[in-house]
Amino acid sequence: MSNPTPRTNKFGLQMFDLYVIKEWPVKDVARALDVSVTHVYVNKHRIAGLIKKELKRLEAKLAASEGISPAKRRAKAVMVFS
Numbered sequence: 551m552s553n554p555t556p557r558t559n560k561f562g563l564q565m566f567d568l569y570v571i572k573e574w575p576v577k578d579v580a581r582a583l584d585v586s587v588t589h590v591y592v593n594k595h596r597i598a599g600l601i602k603k604e605l606k607r608l609e610a611k612l613a614a615s616e617g618i619s620p621a622k623r624r625a626k627a628v629m630v631f632s
Contacts, residue, residue, distance in 0.1 A: 565590055566597045 561583070568579045569590055580587045613619060 562593045562597060565593045569594055570598075 568574045
């Protein structure tokens with residue numbers, strides 16, 4: 551994400567890092583940061599959505615610079631990694 555801070559904060563990113571990247575159990579993240587388990591889940595969902603949105607934006611930008619549609623670009627990538 552080029553600039554995640556307008557819709558997220560460092561605390562939310564820390565939650566995401568511990569739960570998703572470092573794979574801590576959700577209860578441990580909630581206990582360590584003194585938040586509810588629900589808060590951790592909601593934050594993960596929100597930040598994952600922002601990451602997916604940014605990925606689509608970057609794919610479209612790359613496809614436009616290459617002169618192909620994002621769908622064809624994804625199909626091409628699938629063939630390379632299959």
